Structure formats: structure tokens, C-alpha cells
Amino acid sequence: MTELSAAVQDPGVQAERTRLAWSRTALALAVVGALELHPTRPDLSLLQRIPALLTMLLAVAYWVYGGRRYLRVRAALAADRPIVPRHSTLVLGALVVLPAATALWAVWI
Numbered sequence: 001m002t003e004l005s006a007a008v009q010d011p012g013v014q015a016e017r018t019r020l021a022w023s024r025t026a027l028a029l030a031v032v033g034a035l036e037l038h039p040t041r042p043d044l045s046l047l048q049r050i051p052a053l054l055t056m057l058l059a060v061a062y063w064v065y066g067g068r069r070y071l072r073v074r075a076a077l078a079a080d081r082p083i084v085p086r087h088s089t090l091v092l093g094a095l096v097v098l099p100a101a102t103a104l105w106a107v108w109i
Contacts, residue, residue, distance in 0.1 A: 015073040018070070019066050019069070019070035022062055022065065022066025022069070022070075023063060023066055025062050025066075026060070026062040026063035026066065027059070028059075029055055029056070029059035029062060030055075030059040030060075033053070033054075033055035033056035033059060034052070034056070036049075036055065037049060037052040051105050054098065055098070058095060058098055061095075
């Protein structure tokens with residue numbers, strides 16, 4: 001019974017769902033960044049635009065990473081190799097707090 005629980009039920013489907021989750025996160029970050037640069041606030045200085053630009057840059061990083069990870073996982077599944085998390089996964093996971101921190105910074109400036 002333990003062999004059944006360790007087997008992949010739907011090969012590749014988990015990787016696709018994970019890819020979609022990375023894409024949704026990237027889209028949400030891009031929307032937050034765009035809202036921080038709302039056109040009704042033309043008086044924003046460059047310093048006040050930095051949080052939005054950082055958030056949008058992080059959105060691009062999440063989108064690119066999600067695509068690359070998806071390709072890496074699909075290749076590992078096709079070659080019947082184990083999927084080993086990389087250091088970049090931990091770094092991007094830690095950066096999840098960055099949009100909240102930059103939004104607070106934007107509010108306080």
C-alpha cells in the first residue's frame with residue numbers, strides 16, 4: 001500500500017497545476033504593481049514608483065521561473081528521475097513577502 005501512495009497518480013498533471021499556480025501568482029503581482037502606478041496619481045516621484053516596479057519585476061521573475069520549472073519537472077518525469085528542489089525555489093519562496101513590504105513602503109512614503 002505504501003508503494004501506491006508514493007506513485008504518481010497523474011504523471012504531469014501536478015506539474016501543470018503548479019505551473020498554473022506560478023502564473024496566477026505572477027499575474028496577481030503584476031496587477032498589484034500596476035495598481036500601485038495608477039494613472040490617477042501622476043504626481044508620484046521616482047522613489048514612490050520603486051515599490052511598483054519591484055513588484056512588477058518580481059512578477060516577471062515568478063512567471064519565468066514557473067515556466068522553467070515546469071519544463072524541468074516534465075523532463076524529469078519523462079526520464080523517470082527524481083525531482084529535486086533547487087536553491088532558486090527557496091529564494092523565490094522567501095521573496096513572497098516582498099510585495100507586501102513594498103506596498104507598506106509605498107503607503108508610508
